[in-house]
Amino acid sequence: MDSPVWKILGFFLAAVLLFLVPVMNMLERQESAAYTVVLAETNRFADSARDAGYITPNMYSEFVRRLNATGCIFEIRIEHVKSTISPVYRQNGSVLEFTGEYEISRIVQDQDAIMSVLFPDIPGPDVFDRARRYEMKAGDLLFVEVKNIGKTMVTALRDMILFSDTQYPTLFVRVGGLVRNEAY
Amino acid sequence: MKLTSFAILFVIIIGPFLCISGIQARIMHKDQELRAYYDQVLDNAVQDAVFILARHRRLMSGDGRYTLQNTREIAVSHLLDSLFFSFGVYGDETGMIRVKGCVPVVIFLEHDGYLAYALNQYEGPDGYTIIDYCWYPKKPYSGSIEPGGYYVSYTLDDTVTVYDVSNGQEAEGPFSDFAAMIPQFQTWKGFETARLAAVSQSVEKDLASHIARFNSFSSRMGVTHTFRFPRIEDADWIRALTDEGMLVFAQGFPVLTGSYYESNAFGGARILKRPELVGYEHEGKLTYCKKYCDHYLYISGLPGFLHESVVSFTDARDAASQGYYPCDVCRP
Numbered sequence: 001m002d003s004p005v006w007k008i009l010g011f012f013l014a015a016v017l018l019f020l021v022p023v024m025n026m027l028e029r030q031e032s033a034a035y036t037v038v039l040a041e042t043n044r045f046a047d048s049a050r051d052a053g054y055i056t057p058n059m060y061s062e063f064v065r066r067l068n069a070t071g072c073i074f075e076i077r078i079e080h081v082k083s084t085i086s087p088v089y090r091q092n093g094s095v096l097e098f099t100g101e102y103e104i105s106r107i108v109q110d111q112d113a114i115m116s117v118l119f120p121d122i123p124g125p126d127v128f129d130r131a132r133r134y135e136m137k138a139g140d141l142l143f144v145e146v147k148n149i150g151k152t153m154v155t156a157l158r159d160m161i162l163f164s165d166t167q168y169p170t171l172f173v174r175v176g177g178l179v180r181n182e183a184y
Numbered sequence: 185m186k187l188t189s190f191a192i193l194f195v196i197i198i199g200p201f202l203c204i205s206g207i208q209a210r211i212m213h214k215d216q217e218l219r220a221y222y223d224q225v226l227d228n229a230v231q232d233a234v235f236i237l238a239r240h241r242r243l244m245s246g247d248g249r250y251t252l253q254n255t256r257e258i259a260v261s262h263l264l265d266s267l268f269f270s271f272g273v274y275g276d277e278t279g280m281i282r283v284k285g286c287v288p289v290v291i292f293l294e295h296d297g298y299l300a301y302a303l304n305q306y307e308g309p310d311g312y313t314i315i316d317y318c319w320y321p322k323k324p325y326s327g328s329i330e331p332g333g334y335y336v337s338y339t340l341d342d343t344v345t346v347y348d349v350s351n352g353q354e355a356e357g358p359f360s361d362f363a364a365m366i367p368q369f370q371t372w373k374g375f376e377t378a379r380l381a382a383v384s385q386s387v388e389k390d391l392a393s394h395i396a397r398f399n400s401f402s403s404r405m406g407v408t409h410t411f412r413f414p415r416i417e418d419a420d421w422i423r424a425l426t427d428e429g430m431l432v433f434a435q436g437f438p439v440l441t442g443s444y445y446e447s448n449a450f451g452g453a454r455i456l457k458r459p460e461l462v463g464y465e466h467e468g469k470l471t472y473c474k475k476y477c478d479h480y481l482y483i484s485g486l487p488g489f490l491h492e493s494v495v496s497f498t499d500a501r502d503a504a505s506q507g508y509y510p511c512d513v514c515r516p
Contacts, residue, residue, distance in 0.1 A: 006189060006192065009192060010188060013192055013195050013196075081265075081269060081274075104261055104265075106265060106274065139236065141265070141266065143270070145272075174270065174272065176228075176269070177228040177231075177232050177266060178232035178236070178262070
């Protein structure tokens with residue numbers, strides 16, 4: 001039992017038990033706390049935007065500030081889906097005939113379109129101005145997607161131990177739905 | 185052997201077990217998160233769809249541009265679009281079919297019957313067989329009353345249509361009109377029980393056939409498991425029967441472990457606004473209560489009850505604003 005193999009094994013296990021296990025455990029708790037925060041905050045932001053029918057720069061900044069408090073770096077994607085109902089015409093020779101039907105088309109306004117209204121490039125009106133409010137129509141759809149970029153601490157540590165390379169985000173939340181009001 | 189060697193041996197033996205159970209616990213945890221997420225997505229989509237349904241119903245009563253079928257179609261397209269966007273597959277045909285494949289049937293519960301929106305197979309204009317979702321005709325909530333040989337069509341309120349099999353006559357009216365013919369209809373509780381049984385049985389029978397049909401198509405939509413007949417609790421049915429709404433089934437969203445995901449979501453559209461409360465004056469006190477409150481039914485049978493004082497209200501705010509107090513028995 002005094003052979004060097006046992007000693008090496010003993011040191012190795014001691015290193016794992018004294019250092020890796022507690023750190024892993026702590027970081028895992030931290031990540032699950034971060035997930036809870038992200039889920040709650042994203043829901044809160046999406047719900048308030050859906051109930052109000054608009055997004056203000058202050059709402060967005062507050063949302064980002066609360067997400068940053070978790071200590072991770074996030075990518076936020078807001079998708080506003082504009083619904084328009086338009087009539088369907090069919091071309092018959094050179095004339096257009098109304099078919100009596102309609103179709104709902106959905107156009108996705110991406111992050112850039114929303115951000116350019118909330119935070120315009122040219123310094124313009126202040127944050128309380130209505131021109132910097134992104135307004136939506138009741139009946140549109142709004143989705144907010146948050147995922148972490150890079151690796152969280154626990155993923156980095158796990159990858160190091162297991163010699164793997166995690167590419168997918170470990171914190172991912174996507175919420176949203178119908179815009180119910182036009183409170184502007 | 186020294187104590188440290190024992191400790192090392194102990195760690196070597198117990199380590200893998202702890203590691204495996206840790207991984208299992210994490211999978212379970214993530215699985216629960218995923219299921220909760222699906223529930224949320226589905227509930228959200230259904231609520232949004234009935235919101236749209238109710239809004240278009242109100243528009244419908246204002247002008248003639250919308251028909252009943254239009255409003256249903258708009259509601260279903262909203263339901264599906266909302267699901268597609270929630271899963272981020274809008275515009276991606278394969279993904280959309282995969283999501284649609286998890287929603288075998290949508291049921292619209294309306295005042296005098298229900299409709300299903302489910303898969304069917306039919307021959308297209310070019311002679312090809314098309315498998316797509318389509319609308320099934322409206323069916324009544326019906327049930328037969330055995331001893332008398334009556335066939336009853338129920339609605340979401342007290343009105344029933346009774347068909348007498350022996351002489352082929354049909355009559356319509358509130359259930360209390362038929363109390364003499366059908367013993368169950370003598371009390372409101374008896375009527376409610378019969379109605380609940382008839383509605384849930386007729387819808388469930390229909391659902392079972394839709395799901396059986398769905399199973400024969402589903403493998404072509406990327407769904408690899410057999411749908412089970414969904415279980416709907418009685419409490420859900422009671423909730424569903426208070427108003428028009430939508431009943432949506434979802435099964436087979438991918439999960440990490442355990443049994444298949446299955447869920448049903450009901451959204452009440454709050455379209456029917458029928459007077460549900462009554463107000464009366466008794467012993468100098470103005471009181472409002474539910475229409476079938478036990479206390480009200482009891483005192484309205486007493487000799488001194490002022491029948492001419494009975495009025496009906498649509499909601500509690502309406503009643504209280506006219507000076508009526510809530511009943512202590514039924515707590516309206």
